[in-house]
Amino acid sequence: MSWPPHVGALRFAIGDRVECSVYDSWKPGTVVCLMYRETEWPVGQTAPYQIKLDDTESLIYAPMDRNECIRRGPQAAEKQRDATPVTNPLELMKQRNTAMHSAASVARGREFTPRPMDVFIVTYPKCGTTWMTQVCHQVRTTRYLKGLLRTNGKTTAEINAAFARAGPPTSDTQKDTAWSMRFGEITEVVPWDILASDCGQDLDAAQCINSPVLGKCSLSPRLFKSHETVGNIAPGGKYVCVVRDPADVFKSFFEFLPPYMGIPSGVITPEEFCDAIFAGASHSGDVWGHFRGWWDMGVDDDCEQSSMLFKNASDGDRNVFITSFEDMKNDLPTVVRRVGAFMKTEDDSGDLSEHDVTSVCEMCDFKFMRRNSEKFDDHF
Numbered sequence: 001m002s003w004p005p006h007v008g009a010l011r012f013a014i015g016d017r018v019e020c021s022v023y024d025s026w027k028p029g030t031v032v033c034l035m036y037r038e039t040e041w042p043v044g045q046t047a048p049y050q051i052k053l054d055d056t057e058s059l060i061y062a063p064m065d066r067n068e069c070i071r072r073g074p075q076a077a078e079k080q081r082d083a084t085p086v087t088n089p090l091e092l093m094k095q096r097n098t099a100m101h102s103a104a105s106v107a108r109g110r111e112f113t114p115r116p117m118d119v120f121i122v123t124y125p126k127c128g129t130t131w132m133t134q135v136c137h138q139v140r141t142t143r144y145l146k147g148l149l150r151t152n153g154k155t156t157a158e159i160n161a162a163f164a165r166a167g168p169p170t171s172d173t174q175k176d177t178a179w180s181m182r183f184g185e186i187t188e189v190v191p192w193d194i195l196a197s198d199c200g201q202d203l204d205a206a207q208c209i210n211s212p213v214l215g216k217c218s219l220s221p222r223l224f225k226s227h228e229t230v231g232n233i234a235p236g237g238k239y240v241c242v243v244r245d246p247a248d249v250f251k252s253f254f255e256f257l258p259p260y261m262g263i264p265s266g267v268i269t270p271e272e273f274c275d276a277i278f279a280g281a282s283h284s285g286d287v288w289g290h291f292r293g294w295w296d297m298g299v300d301d302d303c304e305q306s307s308m309l310f311k312n313a314s315d316g317d318r319n320v321f322i323t324s325f326e327d328m329k330n331d332l333p334t335v336v337r338r339v340g341a342f343m344k345t346e347d348d349s350g351d352l353s354e355h356d357v358t359s360v361c362e363m364c365d366f367k368f369m370r371r372n373s374e375k376f377d378d379h380f
């Protein structure tokens with residue numbers, strides 16, 4: 001059972017009336033779930049919609065968001081009389097946002113036990129999460145290749161010299177076909193903590209890339225995406241936190257969330273969105289509290305959660321690294337060096353070389369990521 005992954009925004013939202021092609025006829029129903037999946041499906045396989053049919057009240061799914069499979073349906077008068085729809089667009093947006101993840105998956109993401117070297121990329125939404133995720137992934141894959149050479153008896157100096165002679169990937173073909181990019185969507189190799197269970201991913205499993213030359217490669221450290229607050233995130237790992245000018249966070253979030261949740265443009269005003277989202281309607285809470293919690297963790301060992309999050313840190317080590325979206329835009333190489341130093345595991349030898357930094361930056365520039373947008377669009 002397989003069909004092409006969905007890319008882009010969905011046409012329908014939870015509660016929308018639709019008609020589905022069932023055998024040789026069209027059956028009316030209501031969308032009850034977005035990006036539906038069943039446990040026996042392959043990892044990453046989802047259906048854009050689950051629908052409850054009117055006649056039998058049975059549940060079916062639409063494998064593709066196409067008119068030949070599912071189309072907008074008439075508003076049945078009987079259904080309209082029985083229904084109690086949410087008409088306030090803000091409440092509708094909150095309801096649909098909450099339905100993105102199940103309570104069980106959220107609980108699993110918050111309660112699992114990370115390994116001491118696991119790294120969480122943790123941000124408030126629209127602060128550069130995907131960009132930093134790509135940075136961290138490129139850092140670990142660069143180190144993985146150098147580690148293979150080291151196990152074959154090469155010294156660090158010999159390895160750095162060999163990489164420098166090869167030069168960083170510069171052409172579109174080199175970057176698009178790079179070993180580190182052998183995934184369909186980056187969530188496959190960097191799970192989202194509270195959505196992983198809903199997506200059929202095991203948070204305790206190894207994170208691997210398959211290479212035709214190297215075979216199955218188990219990557220270290222493991223990486224996880226998160227928007228959790230300092231009080232909710234699973235403790236015991238390491239945390240790369242990215243903050244951003246709140247005015248830019250608001251603008252980006254306002255342009256993204258309502259359309260993503262199926263709310264027509266202009267229905268929610270900027271003022272209404274600001275009052276709701278920045279006051280705590282977002283799953284991640286209010287932006288100020290989110291920033292402040294992680295800031296305290298990064299600079300103050302005596303704050304309330306320190307003993308929990310820092311329990312695996314040795315003397316002098318910190319488990320929280322904080323940077324900003326603005327720093328990444330202004331001086332990405334310096335941020336890459338600092339992230340590389342923070343992510344270093346016991347098996348790593350030395351800091352990233354200048355060649356390594358240049359290579360990582362080439363794989364993280366906006367032009368490259370836009371050209372490969374399907375690898376960074378959360379369709380997984």
